[in-house]
Amino acid sequence: MTRSITLQSVSKRYGRAARAVDRFTLDVKPGEFVVLLGPSGCGKTTVLRMIAGLETITDGELLLDGEPANHLSPGDRSIAMVFQNFALYPNMTNRENIGFPLRVGDPRGDRRPHVDATARMLGIEDVLDRYPYQLSGGERQRVAMGRAISRQPSVFLMDEPLSNLEAKLRNRLRAEIAQLTKELGVTTIYVTQDQAEAMSLGHRVAVMRGGVLQQVGTPRDIYAVPENVFVAAFIGTPRINLLQAVVHAPLDGGMSLDLGRQRLNLPEPLSVDHQLLRIQQGRQIIVGLRSEATRVGLPSQARPGEVPLTGTVEYTEYQGHEALVYVNIGSRSAIVPNLESPRPTISPRRLRNRGKDNGTMLTRWKERMNT
Ligand code: ATP
Numbered sequence: 001m002t003r004s005i006t007l008q009s010v011s012k013r014y015g016r017a018a019r020a021v022d023r024f025t026l027d028v029k030p031g032e033f034v035v036l037l038g039p040s041g042c043g044k045t046t047v048l049r050m051i052a053g054l055e056t057i058t059d060g061e062l063l064l065d066g067e068p069a070n071h072l073s074p075g076d077r078s079i080a081m082v083f084q085n086f087a088l089y090p091n092m093t094n095r096e097n098i099g100f101p102l103r104v105g106d107p108r109g110d111r112r113p114h115v116d117a118t119a120r121m122l123g124i125e126d127v128l129d130r131y132p133y134q135l136s137g138g139e140r141q142r143v144a145m146g147r148a149i150s151r152q153p154s155v156f157l158m159d160e161p162l163s164n165l166e167a168k169l170r171n172r173l174r175a176e177i178a179q180l181t182k183e184l185g186v187t188t189i190y191v192t193q194d195q196a197e198a199m200s201l202g203h204r205v206a207v208m209r210g211g212v213l214q215q216v217g218t219p220r221d222i223y224a225v226p227e228n229v230f231v232a233a234f235i236g237t238p239r240i241n242l243l244q245a246v247v248h249a250p251l252d253g254g255m256s257l258d259l260g261r262q263r264l265n266l267p268e269p270l271s272v273d274h275q276l277l278r279i280q281q282g283r284q285i286i287v288g289l290r291s292e293a294t295r296v297g298l299p300s301q302a303r304p305g306e307v308p309l310t311g312t313v314e315y316t317e318y319q320g321h322e323a324l325v326y327v328n329i330g331s332r333s334a335i336v337p338n339l340e341s342p343r344p345t346i347s348p349r350r351l352r353n354r355g356k357d358n359g360t361m362l363t364r365w366k367e368r369m370n371t
Pocket residue numbers: 014017020038039040041042043044045046047193
């Protein structure tokens with residue numbers, strides 16, 4: 001049985017402090033995997049704890065399967081939580097830890113087949129007869145996951161369950177969590193500060209800042225169509241380039257962005273963005289430009305839809321599968337095109353002459369702008 005979770009303008013105030021969560025509204029469908037993403041202290045854990053019933057709701061309404069749930073005790077919510085610090089019973093074997101929730105449900109039932117099946121699913125059959133202290137961090141986290149599964153909850157709440165693990169293991173377990181929750185079909189809310197984790201796991205991602213929901217959407221939506229500068233800057237590696245610009249849109253046609261030292265002439269034909277921009281004539285806006293929308297080349301090599309920007313190469317960063325070129329285009333703006341994808345049109349060696357080379361950037365104009 002899976003459940004829908006609805007938060008209607010939910011707020012949390014601790015004592016007299018400002019609201020830790022401020023009028024938070026979110027609708028999670030049965031079986032959906034939603035990630036709460038945001039910087040430290042933005043209220044993610046508080047949202048999770050209110051859903052679990054571990055924290056009272058100051059204002060607003062929580063509904064489980066459409067039924068008011070603000071006052072349900074944690075035990076009546078059929079919710080299992082997985083934390084970053086594993087929380088296993090140290091004096092029980094791993095088998096007992098995983099079977100413990102079953103014992104509570106049915107003291108005389110035979111737990112062995114269920115525990116074995118869960119352990120198989122998690123790949124921890126070999127460690128069942130050891131104690132938690134005899135496990136690696138990753139194994140311990142799997143046992144914690146196993147215990148959560150044993151409760152056969154209709155909702156999983158996971159609070160940064162992978163944050164204590166090293167990068168390789170984190171990536172592997174991430175894929176396993178995605179697979180597992182899909183198999184179980186359980187509604188899941190997952191908290192993280194790691195945008196890559198959020199993008200790879202969530203059916204939808206809810207981005208928070210200072211207790212306030214900034215945007216909720218599919219990973220594709222929040223990456224390609226961020227609703228504000230905070231979301232644009234929080235999502236994506238390398239970070240989006242944010243440029244200050246003044247819109248220049250004379251009535252006799254044409255449109256350009258004044259970037260201080262240079263102008264970016266926007267290509268025809270007019271798109272929706274152009275129409276929006278025309279209204280901003282003379283106003284200052286912030287332009288968001290993703291790395292992969294730029295490449296290094298010569299103006300004469302511009303392809304249809306590309307417009308040139310001129311800048312000075314400051315340094316390059318080789319990262320194996322890609323290389324990033326930091327180019328100063330004036331007035332404290334740095335563009336970071338990916339040198340190797342799409343393929344470079346001038347050699348990386350030339351670019352290494354720090355500050356000497358006047359590389360030219362070609363920019364495909366497809367980014368949304370935010371005022
Ligand atoms: P992190 O990613 O660091 O875990 P978070 O986004 O989960 O952060 P919360 O733990 O929900 O953030 O905290 C939100 C705000 O509420 C913070 O400013 C925090 O200091 C405050 N807060 C959390 N718990 C309490 C509490 N029990 N009493 C008072 N303030 C609290």
